[in-house]
Amino acid sequence: MFEKKPKLTSTKTKKRDIPSGLWVKCDDCDEMIYNQELIANLKVCPKCDRHFPMTARERISALADMGTFQETNANMTSVDMLKFTGMAAYTERLKTYQRQTQLNDAVITGLCQIRGHPVTLGVMDFTFLGASMGSVVGEKITAVIESATERAIPSIIVAASGGARMYEGILSLMQMAKTSAALARHAKERLPYIAVLTHPTTAGVMASFASLGDVIMAEPKALIGFAGPRVIKETTQQELPDGFQTSEFMLEHGLIDIIVHRKELRDAISKTLQYFAANGGRKSKAA
Amino acid sequence: MRIYTLDFEKPVVELEQTLESLRKQAQEQKIDLSAQIKLIEEKLDATRKEIFTSLTPWQRVQLARHPRRPYMLDYLQRIATDFIELHGDRRFADDHAMVGGLATLGAHRVMVIGQQKGRDTKENLMRNFGCAHPEGYRKALRLMQLAEKFNLPVVSFIDTPGAYPGVGAEERHIAEAIAVNLREMMLLEIPLVAVVIGEGGSGGALGIGVCDRVLILENAYYSVISPEGCAAILWKDRAAAPQAAAALKLTAPDLQELGVVDGIIPEPLGGAQVDYDASAAALKAAIGKELDHLQTVPLAELLSARYGRFRKLGVVQNQGTRSQTRKPRARSVNS
Incomplete structure (x- = not known):
């Protein structure tokens, strides 16, 4: 509608920096939304259903039954193993992001219940270095899956990631x-x-645990894929199809089981678990 | 005469050319140039040693990509007494960037899989420069599962700049194809040996690399991202690739130190392309040794060691929460 952005959107700093009580403009429909209303609506635009990014903490409080979440490996932090110095040193970047996000790294893991189902839950947070996967993300995700296996309970991971964390080199690939x-x-x-x-889930995370769900759910209009659109365009010199690498595209192409509106996610997970966990956990083929 | 020469190879090539012309001259004009020839030979040896024993990471990357570097099929020709290539993923297509089949390596009957690059433009179009599509990874998995069914070990040859970033690859879910390989390879009830013979390009390499033993040729590399890609992102300049190559710790000795590879197979001085036969012999010996050993390991032990091998990779620390006082309270550093 407006070619030039109205002055009000000059609050285009990081969203977490916006004090509550201000207005947020929806990128999709231009609707001005009262921030409190957006939060109350699970960060979904009340007008056009655009799913705004959610922090890991917000996600956990939206999914886990009240008061059930017990965080695991909360104090685990990254090590600058390779002494990586590019334009900015890895340790500096870590400090900056830790300060900005109040997170130790890009994933929060723990045990909780979802509508009464005991599960392990891992939630990635895109605000921390693009939720890139380094040793800490890999270790926490692995540990939380292992603890689900040990306890014979389902494991849930809410993924988002720009890919591997280059600062940790080959160890991030591993x-x-x-x-x-x-x-x-x-x-x-x-x-x-x-x-x-969730938006966006790409590269190394997509080429590992994010693609391996017994059921793969996706939020609407999330970017989902392996290579970034720019890389594909540069490599192939091809025009990309409409809606390329969106949840809807991936559903149509057979990767995703179901696209779930954020408001329905808790129900979708718990209902699915009712089918899978109806007979209570571990069962061998022979049994 | 060499057709391709890397910048840092030039002093060697120049000396080789001088030597060649001296020998020709001596023969044609029937004069005794043995003193000069000996001098140049000595200089050539010294120069070779000087250059190739102090290669920078970036120079190794260039050697790994050398257009004359032996590829999987060059090695197979030399180390396999028999090879029956098996094609296709039984779903979509036969990916020529990923080769697989039954092979006899010395005393071992095995399934081989691996990426294959092309030698010239025409061949590279067919091989897609060694960049496999989803069907390549699915073919590899099909063959590995076939190997499992008939109790054959798998030998995986890794040589790819990366999995192919294209529209079709995305439409057919390259990420899922790789992910499934990572999961399923962990459970295969047969010994698995991987060798990085050239480029170990990120997820595309790992997609056939979850093995009991992972070896690497001396000048091959294995990295989460290409040095150019890393330079473009972290230095905002692809020309910083040499710095990125050093920072990424992608060379064979670095990888061994990090526990990502289990052994380094030596190459002839100057790189594998200098002597195909010698390179192949070293490769064959190393693979044979691993297979001999792995076949004595009981299955349960094999599988738990495979899990443990990858489980331990990564470095983290447990610190007190980022308290405002920022008192360092490092408690443990997991290996």
Whole structure:
């Protein structure tokens, strides 16, 4: 509608910096939304249903039964193993993001209940270094899956990621193998794993645990794929199809089981678990 | 005469050319140039040693991508007494960037899989520069599961700039194809050996790399991202690739130190492309040794060691919460 952005949108700083009580403009429909209303609406635009990014904490409080979440490995932080210095040193970036996000790294993991189902839950937070997967993300995800396997309960991961964390070099790549290995064992015990893909889930995370759900759910209009659209365009010199790499595109192309509106997510997970966990956990083929 | 020469190879190539012309001259004009020839030979040896024993990470990356570097099929030709190539993923297509089949390596009957690059433009179009599509990874998995059914070990040859970033690859879910391989390889009830013979390009390499033993040729590399890609993102300049290559710790010795590879297979001085036969012999010996050993390991032990091998990779620390006082309270550093 407006070619030039109205002055009001000059609050285009980081969303978390906006004090509550201000107005937020929806990028999709231009609607001005009262911030409190947006939060109350699980950060979904009341007019056009655009799903705004959610922090890991917000996600957990939206999914876990009240008061049930027990965080695991909360104090685990990254190490600058390779002494990586590019334009900015890795340790500096970590400090900056830790200060800005109040997170130790890009994932929060723990045990909780979802509508009474005991589960392990891992939630990635895109605000921390693009939720890139380094050793901490890989370790926490692996550990939380292993603890689900040990307890014979379902594992849920809400994914978002720009990919591997380059600052940790090859060790970040190895996290793909590590997390997938834990899922291999979890699957062998016939225990459910649900992957929830949120905007954006790409690259190394997509090429490991995010693609391995017994059921893969996705939020509407999330970017989902392996390579970034720009890389694909540059490599192939091809025009990209409409809606390329959206949840809807991936549903149409057979990857995603179901697109779930954020308001329905808790129900969708718990109902699915009712089917999978109806007979209570571990069952071997022979039994 | 060499057709392709890397910048840092030039002093060697120049000396080789001088040597060649001296020998020709001596022969044609029937004069004794043995003193000069000996001098140049000594200089050539020294120069070779000087250059190739102090390679920078970036120079190794260039060697790993050397257009004359032996590829999977070059090695197979030399190390396999028999090879029956098996094609297709039984779903969509046969991916020529990923080769697989039954092979006899010395005393071992195995299933081989691996990426294959092309030698010239025409071949590279067919091989897609060694960049496999989803069907390549699905073919590889199909063959590995076939190997499991008939109790054959798998030998995986890794040599790819990366999985292919294209529209079709996304439409057919390259990420899922790789992820499924990572999960399923962990459970395969047969010994698995991988060798990075050239480029170990990120997820595309790992997609056939979840093995009991992962070896690497001396000048091959294995990285989460190409040095150019990393430079473009973290230095905002692709020309910073040499710095990125150093920062990424992608060379064979670095990878061994990090526990990502279990052994380094030496290459002839100057790189594998200098002597295909010698390179192949070293490769064959190393693979044979691993297979000999792995076949004595009981299955349960094999599988738990495979899990443990990858489970331990990564470095984290447990600190007190980022308290405002910022008192360092490092408690443990997991290996």
